Amino acid sequence: MPFEEALAIANAAMQTALGRSLSDIETLIFEGSWQGKTYxxxxxxxxxxxxxxxxxxxxxxxKALSQSVGEPVNKKNFKAALRRWGKGAREPGGEGERESSQ
Structure with missing residues (x-):
């Protein structure tokens, strides 16, 4: 999955669960983690x-991203969690669809 797609999924998950998008500093952490960089x-x-x-x-x-995608995520496993959340959000009855229809 390309970075821009992953960022869009993360923003969608945060928007759905928390009513907000990633902040600038969260985006920096997300991008750096995506690139395998250390803190x-x-x-x-x-x-x-x-x-x-x-x-x-x-x-x-x-913690916020974990709440948003419905599973514990960290710098090492967030890519797989975003793939799962993104797939579920696009499928009928998926996580994103259930959340947005409430």
Whole structure:
């Protein structure tokens, strides 16, 4: 799955579950994680402190994404979770369809 498609799925999941899209910093974490970067690499490239990403924004982002896709996700398994959520959202009776019809 291309990055742009994954980002669109993540935004759709967050919008469906939480009523919001990814913030700019969440998008940076998502993209860096997609590229296999570590928090220190993401922090260095984006100008944030490593501590801020690892103890504040990162955990909150993965928790929000977990709530959005309905399963625990982290930097290592989020791609597969997004594929599953995206597939379910497009199928009749899938997660996304059930949520949006309530």
């Amino acid at each position: 220190p690499q993401i922090a260095d490239e984006a100008g944030y402190s490593i501590n801020y990403l690892t103890t504040d924004v990162g955990p909150k982002f993965w």
